[in-house]
Amino acid sequence: MRKRLYRVLVALIGALMVLMVGSTVAAQATETPPPDATAIQVTLQDEANKDAQGNPKPIEGVTLVVTKDGDKVGEGVTDAKGVAIIEVEELGKHVVSLDEKSLPSGTVLDENTKNEATVQVRFQGPNNRAIFPIGVTAGEQSSFGKDLAQNLRAGIVFALVLCLAALGFSLIFGTTGLSNFAHGELLTFGALMAWTFDQLFKTGGLATVSVILAGIIAVVLGGVGGYVQDKVLWGPLRRRGTGLIAMMIVSIGLSIFLRYLYQYFYSSSTRSVSQYSGQQREEHWYYLGLAFADREAITVLISIVTITVVCLWLAKSRMGKAMRAVSDNPALAASSGLRVDGVITNAWVIGAALTALSGVLYALTLQVNVFMGMRILLVIFAAVTLGGLGTIWGSLVGSLVIGLVYELGPLFGVPTSIKEVGPLLIMIVILLVRPQGILGRKERLG
Numbered sequence: 381m382r383k384r385l386y387r388v389l390v391a392l393i394g395a396l397m398v399l400m401v402g403s404t405v406a407a408q409a410t411e412t413p414p415p416d417a418t419a420i421q422v423t424l425q426d427e428a429n430k431d432a433q434g435n436p437k438p439i440e441g442v443t444l445v446v447t448k449d450g451d452k453v454g455e456g457v458t459d460a461k462g463v464a465i466i467e468v469e470e471l472g473k474h475v476v477s478l479d480e481k482s483l484p485s486g487t488v489l490d491e492n493t494k495n496e497a498t499v500q501v502r503f504q505g506p507n508n509r510a511i512f513p514i515g516v517t518a519g520e521q522s523s524f525g526k527d528l529a530q531n532l533r534a535g536i537v538f539a540l541v542l543c544l545a546a547l548g549f550s551l552i553f554g555t556t557g558l559s560n561f562a563h564g565e566l567l568t569f570g571a572l573m574a575w576t577f578d579q580l581f582k583t584g585g586l587a588t589v590s591v592i593l594a595g596i597i598a599v600v601l602g603g604v605g606g607y608v609q610d611k612v613l614w615g616p617l618r619r620r621g622t623g624l625i626a627m628m629i630v631s632i633g634l635s636i637f638l639r640y641l642y643q644y645f646y647s648s649s650t651r652s653v654s655q656y657s658g659q660q661r662e663e664h665w666y667y668l669g670l671a672f673a674d675r676e677a678i679t680v681l682i683s684i685v686t687i688t689v690v691c692l693w694l695a696k697s698r699m700g701k702a703m704r705a706v707s708d709n710p711a712l713a714a715s716s717g718l719r720v721d722g723v724i725t726n727a728w729v730i731g732a733a734l735t736a737l738s739g740v741l742y743a744l745t746l747q748v749n750v751f752m753g754m755r756i757l758l759v760i761f762a763a764v765t766l767g768g769l770g771t772i773w774g775s776l777v778g779s780l781v782i783g784l785v786y787e788l789g790p791l792f793g794v795p796t797s798i799k800e801v802g803p804l805l806i807m808i809v810i811l812l813v814r815p816q817g818i819l820g821r822k823e824r825l826g
Contacts, residue, residue, distance in 0.1 A: 418469070420446060420454075420499050422476055424462045438462025443479040448472065457482075471501045524791075531787050533670040539783020540683035541741050545756070546763045546775040547690060548734035554707035554770040555727040556614070559628050562635040563760060564753030566732050568642060569605060570739025573598035575651050575748045582654040591653050595740040602736020603729045610728040615721065635754075642750040651748045675744045682741060687776065690734065694772060703727055707770060759786060759800060762807045768820025777818050781806065 422444050425436035439462050446454040446466050453474070456464035468474060477496040549563050574594045581590035613634070617627055672680065694700035705713040706723045714720045742752065759782060767778025782803040789802035810818065 418471060418501060419465050419467045420474060420476060420501060422456070422458070422464045422466065424458050424464075424478075439484060441482065441484070443482040445477045445479065447475045447477065468501060474499050474501055527791055528788075529670055531791050532784070533672060533676070535784040535787035536670075537672075537676050537679055537745060538787055539780045540680055540687075541738050541745065542756075542759065542763055542783045543687055543776050543779040544683060544738035544741070545735050545760050546767070546779045547687065547772065548731035548738070549760055549764050550770060550772055550775040551703065551727045551731035551734070553764070554772075555703055555710075555724045556618070557624050558614070558631065559624075559761075561628065561631040561757070562638060563735060564755075564757035565635055565638040565642070566602060566605065566735040566753070567739035567742065567756065568639075568750060568753035570598045570602045570736030571743040571748045571752060572642060572646060572739075572750070573601050573736070574740040574743055575653055578653045587654075591744075594653070595737075598740050599733050599737045602739075603733035605736070606728040606730075606732025607725060609732070610725050614728070615725070618721075618724075639750065639754060646750050648750060653743055653748070679741045679744055682737075686734070686737065690730070691772060691776075699723070699726060759803060762803050766807045766810055766817055768817030771817070771819050774817055774819035781818075 424439040424442055426439055429437045438458070438460065440458055440460050442458045442464075444456050444458070444464050444466060445452060446456075446468060448468070448470075453468050454466040456466040458464045466476075475496050475498055480495055545563070545567055548566070549560065552558060552560055552563075574591070574597075577594035577597050578590050581587065581593055586593060613630070614627070617630065622630075694703065702713070702718055702723045703726070705716070705718060706720055706727075710720055713723075739753070742756070746752065763778040763782040764775050765778070766781060767774030767776065785803045785806050786799060789799045790796045794802050814820075
């Protein structure tokens, strides 16, 4: 059995190395910096020139120069989306200068804005941002109440998206006991499939509903992916008696394998779906004093309906009761006549579909990137652990707490670039007081 497990690990590592080489060659063939490179992302938008939806138009073809301590370290030109990603060699304070001569005719800098901006590069990846306000005057100072409302709105939306992913993780963990480190890649898969089919439908007669159709297909494919994973990988490992720690290590390898596989086919660039991207929060949905853009209102509605239906199904249906029985005592459930393998496969299908739906809705809120699942994985773990591992209601409560803390943290001094720290600290504090989580059950060890 160990020899077979070693063969599986060696095969995964070998395939991963092949894809890493392929992705490296692909990255060298493009001007876009690799995703793990230290880079500055600069966005240029003409606030004085907006489209029918009120979105500022991007400014293309503007030259930007990055210097550090007076020495030039990088240069870039904005693309059709008004974005330039400029790779730098090291962390620290950098100055991004804009060549005003390269601005389109009729476009000028705001009189209160200099042609350079200071960026403190703290982390690797294109997450160090600089924004030049073009064609606008100095805006009014934002109040704490307005910032609180905006962050609370963002926290509610993010928490509901997180609930779907955490619910999928809890279903799988509850029936198998597996801490699946490839769970973030299930979320990424849903987002990538939604973007792929949206690109296919947006130019034909289905353009008006392209995102809806793409989202439905992505969720179905997510469920199919969960079924394939269980039948091809996890089911055979279970039947061979592979331990949970060994399976967890396999999931780490699978996560890396899938991440580089996505990068091989989709590259590391960031993409947007054709609808519901970059909308302004003007004349949209208002509830409890919070202004929701169309895409946010749709995300909230779909999330609440889905979570309600799944929870009722788990509580009332025969399969839901079977999943709870397997979660409580697999051996007793098997001796009672339940097909444990079939129940676990259903849990994988439903859990993967829920996580894919989370990825679709997350793609509406943000943009699609092959690393989006990896970046949110620790937050999903924090939500599930905080609520109580393997408990459905616990994952929902934990997600709400973590989602709100995640978005409200920057309002109270947490840097936006490390706002994941807040939820993780909250999780640590609560687990010190209640180790089983908010709604988890105490278990005796030994």
